[in-house]
Each structure stands twice: as structure tokens, then as C-alpha cells.
Amino acid sequence: xxxxxxxxxxxxxxxxxxxxxxxxxxxxxxxxxxxxxxxxxxxxxxxxxxxxxxxxxxxxxxxxxxxxxxxxxxxxxxxxxxxxxxxxxxxxxxxxxxxxxxxxxxxxxxxxxxxxxxxxxxxxxxxxxxxxxxxxxxxxxxxxxxxxxxxxxxxxxxxxxxxxxxxxxxxxxxxxxxxxxxxxxxxxxxxxxxxxxxxxxxxxxxxxxxxxxxxxxxxxxxxxxxxxxxxxxxxxxxxxxxxxxxxxxxxxxxxxxxxxxxxxxxxxxxxxxxxxxxxxxxxxxxxxxxxxxxxxxxxxxxxxxxxxxxxxxxxxxxxxxxxxxxxxxxxxxxxxxxxxxxxxxxxxxxxxxxxxxxxxxxxxxxxxxxxxxxxxxxxxxxxxxxxxxxxxxxxxxxxxxxxxxxxxxxxxxxxxxxxxxxxxxxxxxxxxxxxxxxxxxxxxxxxxxxxxxxxxxxxxxxxxxxxxxxxxxxxxxxxxxxxxxxxxxxxxxxxxx
Ligand SMILES: *[C@@H]1O[C@H](CO)[C@@H](O)[C@H](O)[C@H]1NC(C)=O
Ligand SMILES: *[C@@H]1O[C@H](CO)[C@@H](O)[C@H](O)[C@H]1NC(C)=O
Ligand SMILES: *[C@@H]1O[C@H](CO)[C@@H](O)[C@H](O)[C@H]1NC(C)=O
Ligand SMILES: *[C@@H]1O[C@H](CO)[C@@H](O)[C@H](O)[C@H]1NC(C)=O
Numbered sequence: 307x308x309x310x311x312x313x314x315x316x317x318x319x320x321x322x323x324x325x326x327x328x329x330x331x332x333x334x335x336x337x338x339x340x341x342x343x344x345x346x347x348x349x350x351x352x353x354x355x356x357x358x359x360x361x362x363x364x365x366x367x368x369x370x371x372x373x374x375x376x377x378x379x380x381x382x383x384x385x386x387x388x389x390x391x392x393x394x395x396x397x398x399x400x401x402x403x404x405x406x407x408x409x410x411x412x413x414x415x416x417x418x419x420x421x422x423x424x425x426x427x428x429x430x431x432x433x434x435x436x437x438x439x440x441x442x443x444x445x446x447x448x449x450x451x452x453x454x455x456x457x458x459x460x461x462x463x464x465x466x467x468x469x470x471x472x473x474x475x476x477x478x479x480x481x482x483x484x485x486x487x488x489x490x491x492x493x494x495x496x497x498x499x500x501x502x503x504x505x506x507x508x509x510x511x512x513x514x515x516x517x518x519x520x521x522x523x524x525x526x527x528x529x530x531x532x533x534x535x536x537x538x539x540x541x542x543x544x545x546x547x548x549x550x551x552x553x554x555x556x557x558x559x560x561x562x563x564x565x566x567x568x569x570x571x572x573x574x575x576x577x578x579x580x581x582x583x584x585x586x587x588x589x590x591x592x593x594x595x596x597x598x599x600x601x602x603x604x605x606x607x608x609x610x611x612x613x614x615x616x617x618x619x620x621x622x623x624x625x626x627x628x629x630x631x632x633x634x635x636x637x638x639x640x641x642x643x644x645x646x647x648x649x650x651x652x653x654x655x656x657x658x659x660x661x662x663x664x665x666x667x668x669x670x671x672x673x674x675x676x677x678x679x680x681x682x683x684x685x686x687x688x689x690x691x692x693x694x695x696x697x698x699x700x701x702x703x704x705x706x707x708x709x710x711x712x713x714x715x716x717x718x719x720x721x722x723x724x725x726x727x728x729x730x731x732x733x734x735x736x737x738x739x740x741x742x743x744x745x746x747x748x749x750x751x752x753x754x755x756x757x758x759x760x761x762x763x764x765x766x767x768x769x770x771x772x773x774x775x776x777x778x779x780x781x782x783x784x785x786x787x788x789x790x791x792x793x794x795x796x797x798x799x800x801x802x803x
Contacts, residue, residue: 494526534564
């Protein structure tokens with residue numbers, strides 16, 4: 307009996323297997339196709355898909371994605387998952403402001419739809435990209451059980467892994483493409499923790515097998531000590547604090563700026579805080595946005611020395627944002643184990659995010675929401691760049707152990723850093739990448755884009771690379787779109803940068 311049922315089971319499996327093998331290859335769900343997007347005239351530069359993947363049936367927990375096929379060779383080009391940080395921020399940040407297929411031109415009249423133009427530096431020029439709103443509660447992702455909004459690193463990583471497995475079931479034609487994971491800011495935690503889940507799955511033979519090759523992190527949160535100690539040397543090197551204060555703060559704090567242990571150290575750190583207070587923390591070259599009059603910005607911008615203006619210049623045709631609340635934790639509240647406060651939570655109110663108007667206007671327009679398959683307003687009310695709906699627990703500690711594990715197993719990693727970001731300064735990323743102790747195989751050197759020095763890079767053993775982007779703020783592809791597409795293309799292709 308036992309034997310018989312077992313064998314008939316085998317037979318069934320064999321038949322099923324044969325059946326599956328000879329069925330025409332299933333492909334992307336028709337219902338997910340995005341045929342047009344309001345604000346853009348003409349046909350889309352490549353195929354776009356959008357929709358939900360349920361990661362927990364019993365809770366009704368659904369993650370939203372927007373998938374942009376490569377504009378080059380979608381059947382061969384890598385597939386990249388993109389994640390913005392926060393925690394609590396939507397990956398439409400990347401889509402609208404950074405490396406998405408369109409540049410968004412704000413309407414002259416408030417409330418009107420922006421006009422969309424083709425972005426010549428879209429990352430979809432060389433790869434297909436999945437923009438994922440993660441975890442549930444962020445952007446257009448939601449759960450019908452609100453207890454899911456108490457979440458953290460571990461749950462976010464396992465949900466995103468479930469998402470990926472189901473996504474590749476829905477889009478089997480992309481299973482054999484090289485697959486990468488990328489993100490910035492708090493995604494410095496999302497990316498390695500998710501990559502670790504993915505690799506555990508691959509090693510355990512979980513199907514579908516993901517063709518995972520490596521990952522990228524930009525200005526990423528990594529380790530509370532390295533990140534916490536990064537600010538003082540950064541502001542000293544940038545000429546923001548005096549040599550005297552630098553010497554004093556070093557003396558009083560003994561190089562430990564992240565966890566002051568004496569009043570004298572704290573008082574020196576307060577002096578540092580006062581000096582950086584009025585700067586734009588996401589790009590010290592950009593003016594800090596104080597009001598709504600555009601003139602104010604223009605004026606202060608022009609007052610900057612011309613060499614500074616040159617350094618901060620971008621090839622993006624529309625103004626980059628002057629203030630970006632919510633995309634990383636504030637300066638004086640470094641990420642530590644436990645609950646990570648979001649900007650809105652810290653400020654006790656949603657600050658007026660004037661500069662996120664373009665994304666907010668577009669993504670809350672009924673016609674746009676319908677076109678991109680976002681849930682009804684009854685399920686997901688307004689789209690917000692960053693939400694304060696979550697209670698988010700940083701429960702995975704330092705990321706260095708994840709980077710060691712992943713790179714030891716042969717996965718490639720690029721750690722990049724806009725060198726004028728004061729939120730997650732390059733000094734921290736440079737220090738922790740060096741601390742991995744890997745042999746230097748490509749000694750610190752300039753790298754170039756369009757015939758100019760675009761930044762510096764140091765290559766380590768195990769395909770582990772650190773790279774700076776000169777003159778860029780926190781969100782590299784927003785400030786330096788051409789340079790970003792260049793290093794991105796070279797990294798994906800496995801070429802030296
Ligand atoms: C929501 O999830 C929690 C935790 O799993 C469970 O205890 C609760 O019953 C769920 N609520 C509903 C309405 O299903
Ligand atoms: C703190 O600073 C004060 C004033 O400079 C000095 O008198 C005192 O000795 C310092 N305390 C310590 C513990 O270094
Ligand atoms: C990486 O993590 C896995 C799973 O925890 C573990 O089995 C493996 O030994 C680790 N590998 C390295 C090189 O640290
Ligand atoms: C680096 O990556 C390339 C391309 O994937 C691979 O051929 C090479 O063996 C890797 N090198 C090391 C040291 O892992």
C-alpha cells in the first residue's frame with residue numbers, strides 16, 4: 307500500500323514535470339501591464355508592469371511593485387530590485403527622483419499633473435528594475451491586519467524574500483537573468499539582510515532558484531559605531547568646523563563621537579551640531595529650503611562660490627530637491643538597535659515636504675493610480691513619500707557580518723557614496739569597508755565618467771568595491787545621473803569601474 311501510493315505519487319510528479327516542461331513558457335501577467343502613464347505622451351520606452359504580490363494570505367499583507375523592463379535587451383539584461391530606505395519610505399523615490407524611466411517636470415499650476423519626459427540616464431537603459439514598496443505600510447503596500455505595521459529588519463527581509471520568490475513565479479522569463487539587489491540609505495540594512503535570506507534560500511534549494519549575483523548600497527546605514535563616528539571627520543575635512551574644535555572634540559571624546567561618555571565631550575559635540583545645523587544634511591552644497599518662494603533658493607544658490615556651484619551641478623534638467631525629510635534618520639539620532647524613529651515621528655508632525663510635491667501630486671492622482679494598478683483609496687489612502695505608520699525595530703545589528711558572509715560566498719558588492727552627503731557621510735562607509743580587512747586589489751584611484759574624474763574608488767579582494775561620487779549628495783542618481791548610470795552599467799557588467 308505504502309509502496310504503491312508512493313510510486314503513483316512519483317508517477318504523478320513525473321507526468322506533472324513532463325507536462326510543465328512542454329507547456330509554453332508562462333510569462334508576465336497580462337493584467338499587470340501598464341499601457342500608459344498620465345503626464346507622458348507617446349509610447350513607453352519599454353514594457354512596464356505593476357501590481358501586488360500577496361506575501362501573507364491570512365493577514366492580507368500585500369507588497370506593491372512597479373517593474374520597468376530594460377530598454378535594451380530585456381531577455382539578457384540583469385534584473386535589479388531597488389529599495390529606498392527610511393525606514394518607511396517608498397521606492398517611488400527612486401522611480402520619480404533618481405533613476406526611473408522619466409524626468410518629472412512640475413506643472414506651473416499647483417495640483418496639476420507634472421509632465422513626464424524620457425530620462426536619458428534611466429537605469430532601465432541597461433537593466434530591468436523592480437521598484438518595491440517595502441515593508442507593508444509603505445507607499446502603496448499595505449496589510450489588512452494592522453498588527454503588521456509593528457515590524458522590523460527581520461520581518462522586512464523575509465517578506466521581501468517571499469515577494470521575490472512569488473514575483474519570479476509570475477515572471478518566469480526573467481528567472482535566468484542575472485539578479486541584483488540595490489538600495490540606499492536605510493536600505494543599507496534592507497539590502498544585505500534580504501540578500502542573506504536570498505542566499506540561504508538558494509543554498510537550501512528553495513524554488514524558484516534566484517540567479518543572484520550581487521548587490522549595491524548607496525550612502526547606506528551599516529553600523530552604529532562607524533556611522534556614528536563619521537560626522538566629525540567629515541565636517542572637519544569639509545571645512546565646516548575649525549581645526550581647534552576638531553582637536554578639542556577629539557581630545558574630549560577620544561574618537562568616540564557616537565556615544566559620548568562625558569559632559570565635556572557632549573558639550574564639544576553640541577558645538578559641532580550648532581555649526582552644521584543650518585546646512586542641508588543631504589547635500590552640504592545645496593541650499594537649505596526655508597520657505598516656499600523659489601527666489602530665496604535661487605538667491606542663496608547664486609551666492610555660493612562658483613567652484614562650489616560647479617561641484618553641485620547636475621545634469622538633471624529639473625531642480626533637485628532642496629529638502630528631503632524622511633529618507634533617513636536625523637543626524638543626532640543615529641540608528642541603533644531597537645525602534646528607529648522616523649522623521650515625522652520625531653518632529654511630531656508631517657513637515658511640509660514642499661519638494662516632494664511632484665511625486666505626491668502624481669501618485670495621488672486618480673488616473674495615475676488606476677493606470678499603475680495601485681489599490682483603491684479605501685485600502686491605501688494617500689501615497690506618502692515616507693510614512694509614520696510603522697513602528698520599526700532595527701533588530702539585526704551591524705551589517706558588517708552580513709557583508710562578510712555574502713562576499714565570502716562569491717557575491718559581488720559595490721558600496722557607493724555621494725561624498726557631500728552629511729546624513730550617511732562617506733567617511734563612515736570608507737572606514738567600515740576598509741575594516742573588513744580584505745586585501746586591496748585596486749588601490750585608491752580616480753574613476754571617470756564622460757572624460758572627467760567622477761569620484762574615487764578602492765577595490766578589494768572578493769569583488770568588494772568602495773566608490774565615491776564627487777559632488778553628490780545622499781541620493782546619488784538624483785544629483786549625478788550620468789555618473790551613476792556609468793558606474794551602475796560597469797558594475798552590472800562585471801567591468802572595472
Ligand atoms: C492580526 O494578526 C494578529 C497576529 O498574527 C492576530 O493575533 C490577529 O487575530 C489578527 N487580526 C485579525 C483581525 O485577523
Ligand atoms: C572638562 O572641562 C573643564 C573646562 O575646560 C575642565 O576644567 C575639566 O577638567 C574637564 N573635565 C574632564 C573630566 O576632563
Ligand atoms: C554565512 O551564513 C550561513 C547561514 O547562517 C552560514 O551557514 C555560513 O557559515 C556563513 N558563511 C560565512 C562564510 O560566514
Ligand atoms: C569576481 O567576479 C567575477 C565576475 O562575476 C568572477 O569571474 C571572479 O571570479 C570574481 N573574483 C573573485 C575574487 O571572487
